[in-house]
Amino acid sequence: MAEQMFAALEAVFQHAVQTQHVELGPRWQERLRQADEDSRRGTRDVEILRWIRTVLDQLRHLDSADLIHSMNILADGSRDASWRSPLGQSSLLEFFLDVSTSPDEINDLLRPALRFIGNACADNDVNREMVISPEYPPVIIGHLHDNELNTITISVIYNICNNYDRAQHAFRANDLCPALISLLEDPDFQPGPLLPNICTLLDFSSQQTDFSRYPESSLQILLQFMQEQKQDLDPSDMLQLISTAKAFLQQPRFQTQLVEQGLVKILLDTIVYSYSYEADGLEAEEELSFLRSSIIRLLSDVSATTVFADNYPVESLMVDSLIHWLSSPREQMRICSCLMLGNLARSDTVCLNMVRGLRLHERLLQIMRDQTNMQVVYAALGFLRNLALPAENKAMIGTLQSMETISSFWSVNLNTQVQHASVSLLRQLLNGCIGNVRWLLESLSPDPDSPAHEKTHLSLLLLLFGRADDVSTKIEIGRTVATICRCIATSSQGLPRDSISAILHRLYGMHADIARPLAMMITQSRFPIIRSEGWFALALMARSTEGSAAVSEVLQQMEVFGALVTTITGQSINGHGSPASSSTQQRPNTGNTSSGGSGSDTRSEQEREMQVKDRENALVLVNELLKNTVRIDFLFVGVLGRYLSR
Secondary structure, three states: OHHHHHHHHHHHHHHHHHHHOOOOOOOHHHHHHHHHHHHHOOOOOHHHHHHHHHHHHHHHHOOOOHHHHHHHHHHHHOOOHHHHHHHHHOOHHHHHHHHHOOOOOOHHHHHHHHHHHHHHHOOOHHHHHHHOOOOOHHHHHHHHHOOOOHHHHHHHHHHHHOOOHHHHHHHHHOOHHHHHHHHHHOOOOOOHHHHHHHHHHHHHHOOOOOHHHOOOOHHHHHHHHHHHOHHHOOHHHHHHHHHHHHHHOOOHHHHHHHHHOOOHHHHHHHHHHHOOOOOOOHHHHHHHHHHHHHHHHHHHHHHOOHHHHHHOOOOOHHHHHHHHHOOOOOHHHHHHHHHHHHHHOOOHHHHHHHHHHOOHHHHHHHHHHHOOOHHHHHHHHHHHHHHOOOHHHHHHHOOHHHHHHHHHHHOOOOOHHHHHHHHHHHHHHHOOOHHHHHHHOOEOOOOOOOHHHHOEHHHHHHHHHHHOOOHHHHHHHHHHHHHHHHHHHHHOOOOOHHHHHHHHHHHHHOOOOOOHHHHHHHHOOOOHHHHHHHHHHHHHHOOOHHHHHHHHHHHOOHHHHHHHHHHHHOOEEOOOOOEEOOOOOOOOOOOOOOOOHHHHHHHHHHHHHHHHHHHHHHHHHHHHHHHOOOOOOHHHHHHHHHHHOO
């Protein structure tokens, strides 16, 4: 096409000379023919292009019809990538930009002007820099509203912005996305082969933008467009539209619109439709999986809002569909169902209905037993944990069978997230439910001759504590042990003494290392509130003779013993056991005001209050140990005595 450019221009210019007496100077035909020969040999002459610019200026001044022909020839020639830089250097690009931004130009001129700009900017950042000058982007975007120019304009903007951040920023700042949304609303607009380009433009132009300027119907238009075009969208195109929707849904008003206008169904239908794509190979399957995951994250966020709960009660068709998804063979549909229903289970009323009425806990436990995909299991554990929040649900969910299911995730090489989630669920089931504590203390085998008869589900939990590398899982196990201690303490007033004694006997008699997780809680320094919880639980544990023995066992560890000394006295002990200055010791108040402001003062006050409570619990612990005639290291007694005598 570029090889014919100069010959075609010669014919047009000849007509202009003959009909309109255009002055082209001496030997102009020879110059064009020489440029044509040079072009065929690979030479790109910028000077001849500058001369052509002067001719175009004359034709434009004369309002000549030959200008249209000349511009079309040059627009065709600009498709040759080797000519793009010379076209920019010669000021021809500047001429075409001026035409494209002139309000009085006819579409016959605007079409070749836009084509030239789009071709000249394809993969050419120098030319793109010229186009993103402040005066050009808003006018180019304005051509999207012209039914005769919108398809050309989409290609032009795509070529300018594709893989070039500065251009994307310029067009985003000039409201490209609202203009595209408006175009999608036009019933006469048919994207055809431009559909992938539109998806790309929507994706980048919707990021970090001011949504206050968007009309209320924007999200609805976008999702309805996605639904209407889904048969022509490949997964990557659909993913870009989902990314655009995600940008919208950062705004509460669009979240409300999504829910109240029933647009959630479009996203759910898109997940279902995605399974109709033919995944040719592992990469294609991963792309589809990522598409579904992106939609699921959106739905998870939206389903956690109050407006979702208000519009979709448990009896709604939407919730009914999600419940059916729990039984779907499609794993990601199960994940979506668990996340959305789990978010809906935020009130006692809903949770009670889901457990007592719909018995969803049974489906979730079955999923956990049958499923090998740990992502599905993790989602089911999270949902079940929410259902276990109301006190009335704990006994219904917590059975011997459920304890067996939960403890099955504590094996050696299992997903860390799943192990943490399973322990967290267990802690919730034990909270205030002595019946579930009993289930946890049941023997693994009813056969008295079996070695498993001497082990319980709690034994498996303590084994997990010993081999787990994940600190958060170890802390969660410690909090679970603390929950057991609190549950027994609060239940002791309502149960016969023999029942409490039997529980304590199994708790301490079959689990010699029961206090180890609590020891870890009080020796870690990252989470003060966890440390306080540990001291409180140890004090509760020491109230019984068997519990005191378990506490005494961990106090043999110098780190634990040192933590006890420091908590009570504000002093630490060195490796030889003598008092030493502690970095955690409270400093006297000098009356100086912290530069951290009121927030820092509040935190300091909270920390001081926590230290006071920790000291009180540590003193209760020591008192209970002494009452239960537990031997305490003489060194500690000496340190404590000197502290109390001051």
